Amino acid sequence: MEVPGPRALRPLPGVRRRVTLDPQRAGDDRQRLARALRDLRKASGLSGERLARRCNMSQSKISRIENGRALPSVVDVERVLLALSVDAATRDELLNLARVANTExxxxxxxxxxxxxxxxxxxxxxxxxxxxxxxxxxxxxxxxxxxxxxxxxxxxxxxxxxxxxxxxxxxxxxxxxxxxxxxxxxxxxxxxxxxxxxxxxxxxxxxxxxxxxxxxxxxxxxxxxxxxxxxxxxxxxxxxxxxxxxxxxxxxxxxxxxxxxxxxxxxxxxxxxxxxxxxxxxxxxxxxxxxxxxxxxxxxxx
Structure with missing residues (x-):
């Protein structure tokens, strides 16, 4: 199953439309980011292995990111979102969330x-x-x-x-x-x-x-x-x-x-x-x- 076009993926309910920088909540944002990336991948029909190939990452890294065991950099998130062809609004929202998660x-x-x-x-x-x-x-x-x-x-x-x-x-x-x-x-x-x-x-x-x-x-x-x-x-x-x-x-x-x-x-x-x-x-x-x-x-x- 191929990845849907950019309009096929809508912003997830669990992700806020506006993300504000609150460093003390970075742990919660990290878990929200992990869930959002996992749900987007599943909605696209891609396996973790196929997504990893598209992102030039290891499958184990994709798994750790989606389970919240590894904190992805903003660049990592950008590569995943590009591979999933998400719409612009979701892309901007998750990249903002990644910046917050990378701040403590x-x-x-x-x-x-x-x-x-x-x-x-x-x-x-x-x-x-x-x-x-x-x-x-x-x-x-x-x-x-x-x-x-x-x-x-x-x-x-x-x-x-x-x-x-x-x-x-x-x-x-x-x-x-x-x-x-x-x-x-x-x-x-x-x-x-x-x-x-x-x-x-x-x-x-x-x-x-x-x-x-x-x-x-x-x-x-x-x-x-x-x-x-x-x-x-x-x-x-x-x-x-x-x-x-x-x-x-x-x-x-x-x-x-x-x-x-x-x-x-x-x-x-x-x-x-x-x-x-x-x-x-x-x-x-x-x-x-x-x-x-x-x-x-x-x-x-x-």
Whole structure:
């Protein structure tokens, strides 16, 4: 049985006409997407094997997608819908649903309730599986680079909803830093001048933190760059984000973290990192900048 023409498949009742981005409901959207793709395939008369051939995918991948065990990328969904010749309205609706399903929001309030140390284990797992990590840091030094004193100041925020027991989290964060010495992994940390000079701690602690950045930048698998305010930039440094290879990007906000898996979102952040990287100081220039900032923190105040 051949696939019906585009007009033969109508939008499914289980899929909303308008999809709004609500990251906390991404799990439900993932299951709705799986059911919709499975129902569309069955309505077309195609077997999973024939659909897999048309999409140039394995049959097992099609099965995992339809059962909700594998999250398809937006590109995967687009390939399936093209193979099924769905109508334009259904196509747009399911692609929007796929974008929502590929977005996850981790609420900082939930992290505090669970215990901040769980977050450190999640990060350690991401760092353990990735081989090339890129960190864009417009406001603060990130955990892998922090001294214990800076770390405690960064985690012990005096405002809600971020307040929580940080003792175990600090210990696990320090343990995570061992990954920097794994020669099979590459790290690139790009800080703005604001992140370097933002006085989160007392000046001596800030000076020690910058000295640590200089020291870590000499590791063969670690690059630390600085975006100085003197550079002409056409893009503002809006968010902290981390790229794990080309598979996942996390974006930090005041109230939580957004996890993006859509290849288009990842490619956009790769381009952003490259844009700022090309306009930054690296190597000896970066180290000279950091040492000068450290000396400024140590300069006696009147």
């Amino acid at each position: 929001f981790r609420d900082i309030r939930a992290s505090v309730r669970r215990g901040l140390h769980h977050r450190q284990r999640e990060l350690a797992a991401l760092e353990g599986t990735a081989t090339h990590m890129r960190y864009f840091l417009p406001s603060l030094v990130t955990g892998l680079l922090q001294t214990p004193e800076y770390m405690r100041a960064a985690m012990d925020m005096p405002i809600e909803p971020a307040k929580g027991d940080t003792t175990r989290a600090v210990a696990l964060k320090l343990e995570r830093q061992r990954v920097l010495h794994d020669p099979s992994k590459r790290f690139e940390f790009l800080l703005t001048e604001q992140a370097v000079t933002w006085r989160l701690c007392a000046p001596p602690v800030m000076a020690l933190q910058l000295d640590r950045l200089v020291s870590l930048s000499r590791l063969p698998n670690v690059r630390i760059g600085v975006v100085p305010t003197t550079r002409d930039l056409g893009v503002g440094p809006m968010n902290t984000f981390t790229l794990y290879d080309r598979h996942l990007v996390t974006v930090e906000t005041f109230t939580g973290q957004i996890v993006l898996r859509d290849p288009k979102d990842i490619a956009h952040h790769v381009s952003l990192f490259a844009y700022f990287s090309d306009r930054s100081l690296w190597g000896n220039e970066s180290r000279s900048f950091l040492l000068a900032a450290s000396r400024e923190f140590m300069r006696p105040r009147e």
